[in-house]
Amino acid sequence: MALRQSLGLATRDYFHEWQISVCFVLALAAVLGPMMVLFGLKFGIVGSMIEELREDPAKREIRPVGSGRYDRAWIESLRKRDDVIFIVPRVRSIAATLEVQSDRANRILPLEVIPSAQGDPLLPPGSAAPKGLGEVVLSASAARKLQVSVGDGVDGSLSRRFQGRKERVHLPLTVVGVAPPRSFSRDGLFASVALSEALEDFRDGRAVPALEWEGEAAEGERHYTGFRLYARSIYDVAGLEEGFERSGIEVRTKAADIETVRRMDRTLSAIYWSIAVIGLAGFSLSLGASLWANVDRKRKELSVLRLVGFRTGDIVWFPVVQSLYTAVLGWALACAIYLAAAWSINLMLAPQLEAAQEVCRLLPRHYLIALGLTLGASVLAAVLAGIRAARVEPSEGLREI
Amino acid sequence: MAEQEERKPIYELRDVVKKRASDSYSFSLRVPSLRIFPGEKIALIGESGCGKSTLLDMLAFVLQPTSCEEFVFAAGDEPEDISAAWRRSRRNRLARLRRHHLGYVMQTGGLLPYLTVRENMNLSRRILGMKKDDTVDELAEELGLSRHLGKLPSELSTGERQRVAIGRALAHRPSIVIADEPTASVDPFAAEKIMALFIEMVEQRNITVIVASHAWRHIKQLGLRRLAHHTRRSKDGHAAETVVSG
Numbered sequence: 001m002a003l004r005q006s007l008g009l010a011t012r013d014y015f016h017e018w019q020i021s022v023c024f025v026l027a028l029a030a031v032l033g034p035m036m037v038l039f040g041l042k043f044g045i046v047g048s049m050i051e052e053l054r055e056d057p058a059k060r061e062i063r064p065v066g067s068g069r070y071d072r073a074w075i076e077s078l079r080k081r082d083d084v085i086f087i088v089p090r091v092r093s094i095a096a097t098l099e100v101q102s103d104r105a106n107r108i109l110p111l112e113v114i115p116s117a118q119g120d121p122l123l124p125p126g127s128a129a130p131k132g133l134g135e136v137v138l139s140a141s142a143a144r145k146l147q148v149s150v151g152d153g154v155d156g157s158l159s160r161r162f163q164g165r166k167e168r169v170h171l172p173l174t175v176v177g178v179a180p181p182r183s184f185s186r187d188g189l190f191a192s193v194a195l196s197e198a199l200e201d202f203r204d205g206r207a208v209p210a211l212e213w214e215g216e217a218a219e220g221e222r223h224y225t226g227f228r229l230y231a232r233s234i235y236d237v238a239g240l241e242e243g244f245e246r247s248g249i250e251v252r253t254k255a256a257d258i259e260t261v262r263r264m265d266r267t268l269s270a271i272y273w274s275i276a277v278i279g280l281a282g283f284s285l286s287l288g289a290s291l292w293a294n295v296d297r298k299r300k301e302l303s304v305l306r307l308v309g310f311r312t313g314d315i316v317w318f319p320v321v322q323s324l325y326t327a328v329l330g331w332a333l334a335c336a337i338y339l340a341a342a343w344s345i346n347l348m349l350a351p352q353l354e355a356a357q358e359v360c361r362l363l364p365r366h367y368l369i370a371l372g373l374t375l376g377a378s379v380l381a382a383v384l385a386g387i388r389a390a391r392v393e394p395s396e397g398l399r400e401i
Numbered sequence: 402m403a404e405q406e407e408r409k410p411i412y413e414l415r416d417v418v419k420k421r422a423s424d425s426y427s428f429s430l431r432v433p434s435l436r437i438f439p440g441e442k443i444a445l446i447g448e449s450g451c452g453k454s455t456l457l458d459m460l461a462f463v464l465q466p467t468s469c470e471e472f473v474f475a476a477g478d479e480p481e482d483i484s485a486a487w488r489r490s491r492r493n494r495l496a497r498l499r500r501h502h503l504g505y506v507m508q509t510g511g512l513l514p515y516l517t518v519r520e521n522m523n524l525s526r527r528i529l530g531m532k533k534d535d536t537v538d539e540l541a542e543e544l545g546l547s548r549h550l551g552k553l554p555s556e557l558s559t560g561e562r563q564r565v566a567i568g569r570a571l572a573h574r575p576s577i578v579i580a581d582e583p584t585a586s587v588d589p590f591a592a593e594k595i596m597a598l599f600i601e602m603v604e605q606r607n608i609t610v611i612v613a614s615h616a617w618r619h620i621k622q623l624g625l626r627r628l629a630h631h632t633r634r635s636k637d638g639h640a641a642e643t644v645v646s647g
Contacts, residue, residue, distance in 0.1 A: 005528050009513065016515030304511045307463060308525055308569075309500025311493045395464040 006314040009305070010321035013298075021326065024290060028330025028374070031283040033337030035276055036370060037360065040342050042272050044361035046265045053234045053258055057121035057183065060085075060231045062240055065250040067092065067225035075227060083236035088115045088193050089224035091200040098156045098189060098199060100173070104147040108157075109187060111142055113199060114228070116190035121230045122183040123190065128176040130192050133210060137177035137190035145187065148175050156189075162205050162215065169202065169213055197222065234258045280377055287326065288381030291319045295389045302392045316386035323382035327374045335367060409475055410436040411576065411609055412460065416470035417484075419455050427640045429467075430455045434646050435628070437609065439476075439576070442600065443647070444625035445613040451632050452643040453613040457581050460611060461505055462486075462495040476502040476576035500528060504570030504608075506580035506599075511566055512554040518565050519550040525573040540568040543602060560587045560595060567599050577609045585615070596620055 014021050053059045075089050090096070096113040116122075116137065118129045123137060130136050136156075138148070148154055152175050159168040179190065191199075198208045207215035231237045237255045244251045295302070302315060342360035349359050414435040421428045430452040437443055445453050458464035459472075465487045466472065472483040477498075486494050504525065505511075512521045522537045541547045544564040554562055563583055570578045583599065584592035596612075600623045603610040614620055617627070628647035634640070 009516075012515040013513075300511070301513055304507075304513065306496065307461065307499065307505050307511070309496050309503075309528055311496045313493075393463070395458040 003314055003317065006305075006310060006317045007321050010318045011325070013301075013318075014322045014325050021322075021329075024287065024326040025329045025333055027286060027290075028283060028326055029333035029337060031279050032330060032334035032370065032374060033341075035279050036334055036338035036362065036366075037341045037345075038275060039272055039366065040338060040360040040362045041345070042268045043363075043366070044359045046261070046268060047361060048357050048359070049261045050234075050265070053254075053261060057230060059234055059254040059258060060121065060237060061253070062229045062231060062237065062244070063252045064226050064244075065252055068249060070224045070227060071221055072224075075224070078227075078229065083232050083240055084229060085232040086117075086119050086121055086228070086230040088117050088120075088228050090115055090226035090228060091196050092225045095200040095203045096196055098158055098191075100142070100146065100154050100156050100189065102146040102148045102152065102154045105145060107145070109142060109145055111138075111187050111189040113196050114184070114188050114190050115193045115196040116228075117193060120190065123177065123179055124183075130176060130190050130195070132192060133195050133198060134172065134174055135176045135192070136173045136195075137179055138175055139179050139184040139186065139188040139190075140181040141185065142187040142189060143175070143178040150175055150177060158199060158202060160203050160205065169211070171211060280373060284377040284381045287323060287378060288384055291323055291382055291385035292388060294322075295319065295385050295392070298389075299392055302389055303395070306392070312390045315392075316383070316390045318389055319385040320379060320382040323378040323385075324375065327378035328371075331371045331374050334370070338362070408438055409480075411439050411441075411474065411476050412437040413471060413473040413475070414469070415472075416468075417459065417466045417472055418468045419452075419459060419464065420467045421455075425639060428452070429640075429642045431642060431644045432456065432646065433644065436647075437611070439609055440607055441609055442603070442623070442625045443609075443611040444617070444620055444627045445611065445630070445645075446615070446617045446627055447613075447630060447632070447643075448615055450641075451630070452645070454581055456645055457579050457611065457613055461503055461579050462499055474498065474502075500525075501573075502576045504573070504575040504578040506563070506566045506570045506578065506583040508582045509559070509562075509586050512562055512569075514554055517551055517553055518546060518557070521554065521565055522568040522572050525569055525575075529573055531573060536572055536574075537568070540572060544568050544598065560591045563587055563595055564598075567595070567602070571602060571606065571608070574606065575608065577611065578603055580610065580612045582613055582615065597623060600625070 070089065072089070075087060078084055079087050096115075097110055098113050099108050099110050101108045114122075116130055120129055123129060128135075128137070136154075138146070143149065146154060154173050154175060155170055156173050157168055157170045159166060161167075177190075179188075198211060198213075201208050201218065202211075202213050202215070205215045206218050207213060229240075231240050234254075235258075237253050237258055241251055241253045241255050302318065305315060305318075342358075342362070345360045346358050412435065414432050417432040417435075419430045445456065447453055455464065459466055462474075462483060466484065469484045474481045474483050481494075481498060483495070499505075513524070516524065518541070519537055522540060526536065538547070538550075541550055544567060546561065546564055546568065549557060549561060549565075554565065557565065563586070567580075567583065570580070580599070584595050587595060596614075600610070600612075600620075612620065612625065626647070628645055630643055630645040632641055632643045
């Protein structure tokens, strides 16, 4: 009963002395608001860089340097790893080309052949992957130059010198997809592994029965000179790279870029948190000091409450309740300051940004964390003042004028 | 007198001492024996600094005696051993006694600036969880405060504030009201009126009252029992002792 009374009275007092309360709230918002803007900038800038890393599959690619000798079993064993999301074997790059012609464009375009399969990170998720020996996906520039789109047919051709004479074969291909420009910028053709193998076989003078290309019979197990491998996430790249280097396979990755961003994140976080800790400590001290001084100022009123019969425990709540008001109101004002600042920063920098990208950004949980920290610091400060308030002897304050 | 002896005193004090000392001055208040009976009207008269407030604070359980032989308070069903409560630091028990049995009128105000007159007067009732009734309105009527009930204390004159304080001290029907120079800050004419009204109101309600004042002539016609006390000062003026009994 008395506790509820005490809460009610503390509330009345807080709003009665609204000028002083407004000062407390402003003091808090003045510390917390800029801190939220700083964090929003850090989170927004680093966040969008990490987002960029995440969205660009090229950052997750691991490419072997030079040519090696890998068999199918080894490729399969890599495919089973958790940190590998996509892997296909590559044939010799000199054999991985195809000359392509369409009815509409009056030219023959030499295209790089990229082995692909379902789930290729360079192809938009959910789009068709090239299957069998008759389907291909063109890169955006190749499709433009050949003036073809999905569903069109094109003619692929390649030649070899076999048994002393020059041979050229043609194969009809259907365009089942066009890759977005950002995933492959050169003139390229995504083909199934089987088709890329067939092209290599033909050039090596071997027969490809499925396409009725003649030649020597294939012998022994096929070996590949390389592979296309993508890590599951950017955070798996460094580990995979280390594993390859350990087993003597030199690879090229974007691990350094990723590490740069992560290091920047760590550095900015360290800077931010040191500012935040200093700011919050300063705020707690200043709130503690003002609440402490408040107890002196209100000595008489607190004495009156004790004289009327309030217990020690009820009096402690007085500064605690008031500091909670300050915390919540100050936090709300800080949020408003943050939102206004973030809005204008994002608006100012909008021309330099891609759509939906924000330089200054906070997630809902960040607001809650800010509230939690503020409440914690305030209660800590208030409990000290509260204990002091409870120690006010009722007879002490009565005679003051 | 004989009739009073049969009743149980509401306060019974024996050899209660409060000492205060600073670097250059020491003061002590000694109460060899004091008994106050229910319904009595007690006056404590003396110059400021003689220890009136010290005694009142001890009687209101807000000041701990330096030493005491016996200090019993018997307003409730059971007599309370105040000296034991202090010794055991049972402050919440003392707060409870104040809440239920005491009303206190301070020299100035003592009103909470953020509550209206009505809420200030109702404070002692609210903390006891007493039901809303006409008590506050009736008190306000008697004290001439009816039209001020919705105002904040800062809008009132000093005399009006003192009347609010009297209202608050009486609102929860305490057994005892202690008033420390309740009219000292009011002009003499108003002071006499307020004091007369105050005594009349406690008489009607059969409340024991203990009033401190520096001027006997203001209250001698009100029929109060005056506590005997005398103050001795040391020759160098650095020490004073007041002895009160009654």
